[in-house]
Amino acid sequence: MRPDPSAHALAPAGEFSTSERNAVYRAIETRRDVRDQFFPDPLPDDLVMRLLRAAHAAPSVGFMQPWNFILIRDAAVREAAWAAFSRANDEAAEMFPQERRDLYRSLKLEGIRKAPLSICVTCDPDRAGPVVLGRTHNPRMDVYSAVCAVQNLWLAARAEGVGVGWVSIFHDRDVRALLGIPERVEIVAWLCLGYVDRLYAEPELALKGWRQRLPLEDLVFHDRWQAR
Numbered sequence: 454m455r456p457d458p459s460a461h462a463l464a465p466a467g468e469f470s471t472s473e474r475n476a477v478y479r480a481i482e483t484r485r486d487v488r489d490q491f492f493p494d495p496l497p498d499d500l501v502m503r504l505l506r507a508a509h510a511a512p513s514v515g516f517m518q519p520w521n522f523i524l525i526r527d528a529a530v531r532e533a534a535w536a537a538f539s540r541a542n543d544e545a546a547e548m549f550p551q552e553r554r555d556l557y558r559s560l561k562l563e564g565i566r567k568a569p570l571s572i573c574v575t576c577d578p579d580r581a582g583p584v585v586l587g588r589t590h591n592p593r594m595d596v597y598s599a600v601c602a603v604q605n606l607w608l609a610a611r612a613e614g615v616g617v618g619w620v621s622i623f624h625d626r627d628v629r630a631l632l633g634i635p636e637r638v639e640i641v642a643w644l645c646l647g648y649v650d651r652l653y654a655e656p657e658l659a660l661k662g663w664r665q666r667l668p669l670e671d672l673v674f675h676d677r678w679q680a681r
């Protein structure tokens with residue numbers, strides 16, 4: 454039976470108070486990718502559930518909610534993930550020109566062993582059947598939806614005093630084998646989570662001279678693409 458739409462009145466959008474609005478922007482602007490500042494203390498289950506509920510509140514194409522969240526607390530699994538990272542990171546280092554390679558190698562690019570919890574976020578393209586509202590002309594839309602879930606979790610974590618670090622320096626096949634993820638399911642993110650009490654004021658990669666934030670005005674076009 455179809456739900457009766459008239460039974461669902463629109464709720465007032467409501468205004469955010471100034472402090473609520475400031476809090477949202479503060480979470481956005483001070484969120485950081487965390488690699489090294491994790492405390493080892495386990496995250497309470499109710500906190501993890503709040504973060505997952507934030508992720509699950511994300512927008513998704515055709516409301517397909519294609520995500521799964523694999524919670525990884527087992528130190529042996531995290532150790533194996535770190536080994537997979539380490540192999541991939543050695544390969545990655547070789548791909549940069551010599552003058553960048555030493556700087557690359559000096560960067561800490563994961564917190565897999567230090568963070569008490571990892572979450573692997575996946576995208577199941579079959580979650581809502583073969584034809585999905587909004588995905589028909591761009592099959593990547595399901596993965597974009599899963600990335601929205603990651604960002605919701607990341608911002609909620611910032612407000613909870615929990616650091617999050619996204620690690621993508623892996624061969625897909627290594628993570629797939631480690632966690633038993635079927636071929637048809639896409640691996641979207643490996644996230645490291647743990648309490649933090651200090652965060653860099655700017656992206657660590659900027660502070661360490663890897664790459665600087667681009668001026669926003671260079672990225673905004675009006676009405677059409679502008680060659681610059």
Ligand SMILES: Cc1cc2c(cc1C)N(C[C@H](O)[C@H](O)[C@H](O)COP(=O)(O)O)c1[nH]c(=O)[nH]c(=O)c1N2
Nearest residue numbers: 484485486488561562563619620621622656657658
């Ligand atoms: C899809 C994706 C994948 C990765 C990242 C991010 C995203 C969005 N980032 C984090 C990235 O380096 C970081 O977001 C930027 O440097 C900006 O810093 P803040 O996030 O603002 O601290 C990241 N960082 C890292 O140390 N190792 C990694 O493998 C990755 N992978």
